[in-house]
Amino acid sequence: MNYILFDGSVRNQLLPFTFTRPVADIRIGILTIREKWEHVLGYTTTTVTEDYLSEKFPMVEMEQNILINGSCLPSDNLAQMVKGLTEKQAIFHEDEPIAFHALEGQEVVFDDYEIIQYTYEDLMRVEHTWDIFSKNHEAIERDFAWLTQGRTSQPIPKGVTAINEEHIFIEEGAQVHHCSLNASQGPIYIGKDAEIMEGSLIRGPFALCEGATIKMGAKIYTGTTIGPFSKAGGEINNSVLFGYSNKGHDGFMGNSVLGEWCNWGADTNNSNLKNNYAPVRLWDYETEGFAKTGLQFCGLMMGDHSKCGINTMFNTGTVIGVSANIYGGGFPRNFVPSFSWGGASGMTTYKTNKAFETAKVVMERRGMEFTETDAKILEHVFEETAQWRRN
Structure with a gap:
């Protein structure tokens, strides 16, 4: 059987981390979600994701395929049900598809499927950052x-x-x-x-x-x-x-x-509790506003390749995009767009040529290459996030 992980409905709720990876490549616990599925299934997996990520994270389709929602962490019960799926069967949790069988080239219409509701209480999903x-x-x-x-x-x-x-x-x-x-x-x-x-x-x-x-x-x-x-x-x-x-x-x-590929300068701190103990809000890329987390304790979300200088202070519920470079005194804003350069006193655009120079040096230090594919992904993120930068 061929197993394919798809992003599902929560991809935008997991930005900035999903700017640069499929949902299944988020790390939670010891392993990434993909690594968990590959461990319990005994097979490698491929991915259905955004077009600009597909060169790095390709999809391989075969005659018989089972597609799995990449936001769902496997459990023993879920893995057993997924392995047992046959033609025109799907596992749902309420209205959300968790996994389904598909033939090569098949147009999937769930009205034609036998829907199996997942009723075990061990379902764990990553739906928000x-x-x-x-x-x-x-x-x-x-x-x-x-x-x-x-x-x-x-x-x-x-x-x-x-x-x-x-x-x-x-x-x-x-x-x-x-x-x-x-x-x-x-x-x-x-x-x-x-x-x-x-x-x-x-x-x-x-x-x-x-x-x-x-x-x-x-x-x-x-x-x-x-x-x-x-x-x-x-x-x-x-x-x-x-x-x-x-x-x-x-x-x-x-x-x-x-x-x-993030780096915190010496003596950098983040707040994880508001002074008034109120629930924390976080920037939501989909609504372009601050969403309720329902959490009293919530700190910082920092996307790939972002860095901050020594003694940086991050306020409660701060979201930093991809490839931002933050420094200086005071608290930066609670939302710092991708490819921003600066701090509390103001931000300018961190040009891709400069950002890529740094990424190459950083990755070479760990014996890894910053590839043309990596550059294409970050170029796309730069263009996609331009609307939130002020200059």
């Missing part, structure tokens, strides 16, 4: 169970204070030095070739992905994921770094999400 951190606790627990089943952890080194050791898993090549690992509230996963430096204090659920680093003396609270080859330091609470991003210095990050 803030779901990425608010549902991260449970997502880590699910991934931990799948990834560690039937496997043996590397031994916990001497000098490490470990609480609830059976819920701590250390992959091959990881280095863990004289730190505290408290898995009493949820599991702790330490990925291949990752490193936790001495003096760090970590509470689960927590995921440190492959090749990532926790700097000396870091304080990491529950529900946090540090994505592959990222660096994290200071104080972090219930936040997700997708991958190849750095928050390597002192400063507070709370209830926040960073895309890939």
